[in-house]
Amino acid sequence: MTLARVRSAYEKFLEAVVILLMTTLATEVTVGVIYRSIGHSLVWYDEIASILLAWLTFYGSALAAVKRAHIGCPEVMALLPPRAKLAFRILAEVLVIAFFALVAWVGYSILDVLATDHLVSLPQVSVLYTQSVIPISAVLIIVAEVLTIPAVLAEALAGAKHGAATGEGSH
Numbered sequence: 001m002t003l004a005r006v007r008s009a010y011e012k013f014l015e016a017v018v019i020l021l022m023t024t025l026a027t028e029v030t031v032g033v034i035y036r037s038i039g040h041s042l043v044w045y046d047e048i049a050s051i052l053l054a055w056l057t058f059y060g061s062a063l064a065a066v067k068r069a070h071i072g073c074p075e076v077m078a079l080l081p082p083r084a085k086l087a088f089r090i091l092a093e094v095l096v097i098a099f100f101a102l103v104a105w106v107g108y109s110i111l112d113v114l115a116t117d118h119l120v121s122l123p124q125v126s127v128l129y130t131q132s133v134i135p136i137s138a139v140l141i142i143v144a145e146v147l148t149i150p151a152v153l154a155e156a157l158a159g160a161k162h163g164a165a166t167g168e169g170s171h
Helices: 003-037 045-066 074-079 082-109 127-131 133-166
Strands: none
Touching (some): 003 045
């Protein structure tokens, strides 16, 4: 299986997770509003909705990472000479992976502390489960970065080779 196929399958997996979370959040909020409008508010719906929104944000970030859809500075990169573009691409990838490795490690290490805490509205549910999204999504983002690095670096390298062949960036 090629790297492109693995990346595509990974993207489809993350899309399914995000769609499931969006559907669950929409359904949960709709049910909560219906119950509230008939005078029987669900005590847990606000807390669960905010948790689902956080999960949607974290897993959506992983999906954006695999699609290379996060905010960047293409205008600044376009102004750089080809070799500098390649160097900055490598540096950016290293920094992103290092940052999310740190997030994963810290997120995982605090799970032990949270293991004894429970949701306010659903005391039978441990906060450990709700906060596990932090290390899990950080790892998913790292995987997304690793799966897309070859294409990103190939594009930057092609620009560097083109710049060297045409004499661009040698000033």
